[in-house]
Amino acid sequence: MTRVRIDYRWVAVFAILVTFAVPWFLWGDSRVFAGLPLWLWWHIGWMGLTAVVFHLFTRTAWDRGIVGEGR
Amino acid sequence: MVSALGIQLGVVGAYLVVALAVGLLAYRLTSRDAEDYYLAGRSIGTVVLLFTTFATLLSAFTFFGGPDLAYRAGPEWILVMGVMDGVLFAILWYVVGYKQWLVGRAHGYVTLGEMLGDRFGSTRLRAVVAGISLFWLFPYVMLQQMGAGEAIVGLTNGIVPYWAGAAGITVFMIAYVVIAGLRGVAWTDTLQGLFMLGVVWLAVGWVATAAGGPTALSNALATNKPEFLALGGGLYSPQFIISSAVTIAFGVAMFPQINQRFFVAKSGAVLKRSFALWPVLVVLLFVPAFILGTWAAGLGISVPEGANVLPVLLNEYTPVWFAALVIAGAMAAMMSSSDSMLLSGSSYFTRDLYRPFVNPDASEAREAWLARIGVALFATLTFVASLFRPGTLVSVGDTAFGGFAQMALPVIVALYWTKTTRTGMFAGILGSQAFYLAHVFVPAIEVGSMTLFGATYLTWDYALWGMALSAVLTVGVSAMTAAAPEENQSRFTDGLRAD
Known part of the structure; x- marks a missing residue:
């Protein structure tokens, strides 16, 4: 039998990435920067960050929670 | 006006012919056995996999529905689709997709129903999954035809009627799938994905320049639609944003054409690379597409009844040929969506319904014809x-x-929890479908202070409650029942190897 390890740190990281893809703290804010709403800039930046974190995940933790380690 | 119409139809027609030529080329390279026809022989590389999945998402829903919604209700739809597609779906890409890829490679599955049917030792479960998938595929294919019809009305200002646009795309997508199979679809998806990405940015640049720059556009928005600049408000409550993003992301993962993509990657490395690129691609496409709809609202563009906002805006601010080119690109993307949907749908039909129940000994050739x-x-x-x-x-x-x-x-419970039972799966899948269907088709009724079968309960979408119900039923009933002797409980866990 193989043992599958769940890494709760990554679960938490993913949860944060999902939660703040929408800038809830800017709710109702209508400030505009360079022609686009500020909240949209946050979203664009956050998605960039998400891509970087996802890349790190594939480099260091891919297979986590899916393929067992001890074989 | 006649010459404008000539240019519009010429550009759209020429684009579709190019796509068909690519399909024919692919056909010559495709062998006829089923795995190759449906899955391009499990040999799709990173760029093609990413674009083919992406282009499949890139349907009339995103390309015409999205800008329309942004035009009517504001640009927050970018956030909904961003969270949905760029983050939630990417995570499901790993949790469902990578897992299914490993399981599929180990046991040679081609459809979701096949995988579940084998694990739970039940052809009936296999048929139920295929049947439900085909049922919900119906409105989504229809959506592409509606989108094409509305786009043509917007582009030609109603000279070409709605039904003609819808009929045109129907003929084209049938011809295409029947001739080419998935290899053709995958190739053209890549072509179309790249084309769309380029063209939509050109459109943004063009409209922005013609209308005096992004700052002028946001000023127009501040004057005409000030509520659009503020985050939230109107349609966009936190509940709406969360419900839409969650149900769409999980729905997308179960879409036949997307789910079947989880079986096609050449190697795990392909899935890995596409995983990290997902959020970037999503931003690159959705931000410009939906911002165009938002700008149209600020500019006071008026959209004729039954048309899309996008072609109307482009006709106003860009040359005729360019507007037609964008619409051609969008129609091509919709076509590729529909192609993939129809192809996956046909494999669900032949492999999960026809073969097990009607004619187990059907020849490959017969199956291929039946699919067509x-x-x-x-x-x-x-x-x-x-x-x-x-x-x-x-x-x-x-x-x-x-x-x-x-x-x-x-499905996720089944993939990860070995104690899931067949009875639990039936309860979870059928129970939630019954709940959901009732809410789609039964009109809302008031019972005391509560509304039954309305759009929401406690302000949350019924689809979300249905999902909760599906999880509770699957886990609860599985915990209370024993596995049937035909079940293969270790099917999804043992023998999985990373690359």
Whole structure:
């Protein structure tokens, strides 16, 4: 039998990435920067960050929670 | 006006012919056995996999429904689709997709129903999964035809009627799937994905320049639609944003054409690379597409009845040929969506319904012909239904996504929890479908202070409650029942090897 390890740190990281893809703290804010709403800039930046974190995940933790380690 | 019409139809027609030529080329390289026809021989590389999945998402729902919604209700739809597609779906890409890829490679599965049917030792479960998938596929294929019809009306200012656009795309997508199979679809998806990405940015640049720059556009928005600049408000409550993003993301993962993509990657490395690129691609496409709809609202563009905002805006601010080119790109993307849908649908039909129940000994050739006839029939029926236009693009799409989303949690539970039982799966899948269907079709009724079968309970979408129900039923009933002797409980856990 193989043992599958769940890494709760990554679960938490993913949860944060999902939660703040929408800038809830800017709710109702209508400030505009360079022609686009500020909240949209946050979203664009956050998605960039998400891509970087996802890349790190594939480099260091891919297979986590899916393929067992001890074989 | 005649010459403008000539240019519009010429550009759209020429683009579709190029796509067909690529399909024919692919056909010559495709062998005829089923795995190759459906899955391009499990040999799809990173760029093609990413674009083919992406282009499949890139349907009338995104490209015409999205800008329409942004035009009517504001640009927050970018956030909904961003969280949905760029983050939640990417995570499901790993949790569902990578897992299914490993399981599929180990046991040679081609469809979701096949995988679950084998694990739970039940052809009936296999058929139920295929049947439900085909049921919800219907409105989504119809949505593409509606989108094409509305786009043509917007582009030609009503000279070409709605039904003609819808019929045109129907004929084209049938011809295409019947001739080419998935290899053709994958190639053209890549072509179309790249084309769309380029063209939509050109459109943004062009409109922005013609209208005096982004700052002038946001000023126009601040004057005419000040509520659009503020985050939230109107349609966009936190509940709406969360419900839409969650149900669409989980629904997308269960979509036949997306789910089947989980089986096609050449190697795990391909899935890995595409995983990290997902959020970037999503931003690159959705931000410009939906911002165009938002700008149109600020500019006071008026959209004729039954048309899309996008072609109307482009006709106003860009040359005729360019507007036609964008619409051609969008139609091509919709076509590739529909192609993939129809193709996956046909494999669900032949492999999960026809073969196990009607004719187990059907020859490969017979199966291939049956699949093609099925595609033609299905597309014709959705075309007929599209003529009735039962709702807006986004509302029809949402209903279909919600229906698929009801299956997602039972599938995830089955993939990861070895104690899941066949009875638990039936309870979770059928129970949530019954709940969801009742809410789609039964009119709302007031019982005391509560509304039954309304759009929400406690302000949350019924689709979300249905998903919760599906998880509770699957886990609860599994915990109370024992596995049947035909079940293979270790099917999804043992023998999985990383690359």
